[in-house]
Amino acid sequence: MIISKKVEFSASHICRSPVLSDEDNFRVYGAAANPLGHGHNYVVEVAIVGEPDPVTGMILDLKRLKEILEVKVLDVYDHRLLNGEVEPFDRIVPTVENIAIDIWNRLVAKIDDTGRARLYSVRVHETNELFVEYRGE
Amino acid sequence: MTVSLSRKYTFCASHRLHSSALSDEANRAIYGKCNNPNGHGHNYEVELTVHGQVDAVTGRVVALEMLDRLAEEQILTPLRHRNLNQEIDAFRTAVPTTENLAFEIDRRLRSVWKCFFGDSGPTLETVRIWETERNICEIAVIR
Numbered sequence: 001m002i003i004s005k006k007v008e009f010s011a012s013h014i015c016r017s018p019v020l021s022d023e024d025n026f027r028v029y030g031a032a033a034n035p036l037g038h039g040h041n042y043v044v045e046v047a048i049v050g051e052p053d054p055v056t057g058m059i060l061d062l063k064r065l066k067e068i069l070e071v072k073v074l075d076v077y078d079h080r081l082l083n084g085e086v087e088p089f090d091r092i093v094p095t096v097e098n099i100a101i102d103i104w105n106r107l108v109a110k111i112d113d114t115g116r117a118r119l120y121s122v123r124v125h126e127t128n129e130l131f132v133e134y135r136g137e
Numbered sequence: 138m139t140v141s142l143s144r145k146y147t148f149c150a151s152h153r154l155h156s157s158a159l160s161d162e163a164n165r166a167i168y169g170k171c172n173n174p175n176g177h178g179h180n181y182e183v184e185l186t187v188h189g190q191v192d193a194v195t196g197r198v199v200a201l202e203m204l205d206r207l208a209e210e211q212i213l214t215p216l217r218h219r220n221l222n223q224e225i226d227a228f229r230t231a232v233p234t235t236e237n238l239a240f241e242i243d244r245r246l247r248s249v250w251k252c253f254f255g256d257s258g259p260t261l262e263t264v265r266i267w268e269t270e271r272n273i274c275e276i277a278v279i280r
Contacts, residue, residue: 015196017194017195017196019194020194020195027202028195028197028200028202029195030201030202092196093195093196094196095191095195095196095197096142097140097142097191097196097197097198098191098196100140101138101140101191128145129144129145129146130142130143130144130145130201131142131143132140132141132142132143132198133140133141133142133143134138134139134140134141137138137139
């Protein structure tokens with residue numbers, strides 16, 4: 001069985017690669033390459049998979065999942081400039097693809113440690129028209 | 138590392154659900170109000186899901202500008218503000234249900250996909266169409 005939880009954070013970012021020219025950066029990322037940055041209200045959907053505990057009927061206590069998401073994602077990402085303030089975006093471009101992979105990496109061991117539940121997927125919505133899903137593959 | 142990226146587009150079009158292989162009575166029974174001879178329209182939403190490796194330099198799985206251009210050329214420009222039955226070849230014979238519209242959009246995208254993205258580029262994983270908020274059709278490649 002899969003259960004999903006949604007959380008939201010707001011952050012700014014700049015989509016520019018230091019190994020690309022100015023012209024190439026604007027060609028690849030469009031307006032998102034603006035060196036002054038811009039922001040989004042990101043919505044993160046975290047899905048976990050497992051069998052419900054026969055006594056509690058839960059795969060994972062949702063209060064526990066909420067705490068994990070607050071500490072591992074929101075405390076790190078919310079109201080930050082991703083490029084300067086959140087590792088690994090001092091080294092890689094904070095595209096929505098890389099954000100989904102980073103959130104997976106921050107959560108995977110913590111969720112697996114809880115016992116019954118395993119992390120199944122991380123979805124990150126950057127706008128209503130764009131989202132990414134990563135399943136650790 | 139592979140990810141799936143989904144992007145949504147909208148267009149408006151009109152259609153009438155009517156099969157020439159069925160009687161008028163059967164058409165009305167199957168399609169209900171959608172069989173109105175004068176036609177009617179929808180604000181369609183199309184969500185494309187693309188799957189592939191994230192490029193180490195750009196951090197992108199697909200060049201969004203190219204995906205937008207492909208969607209514009211193959212879906213939005215040809216279908217926007219059209220009467221699907223009368224103006225789109227595929228629907229001169231097939232009934233423009235959401236199901237058949239999904240097949241047509243999937244076919245249009247796949248016919249030029251390799252030209253746009255090459256053999257080693259991302260793959261088209263899912264085409265999902267909203268005819269209304271409650272009526273959604275999906276064509277998916279299972280991975």
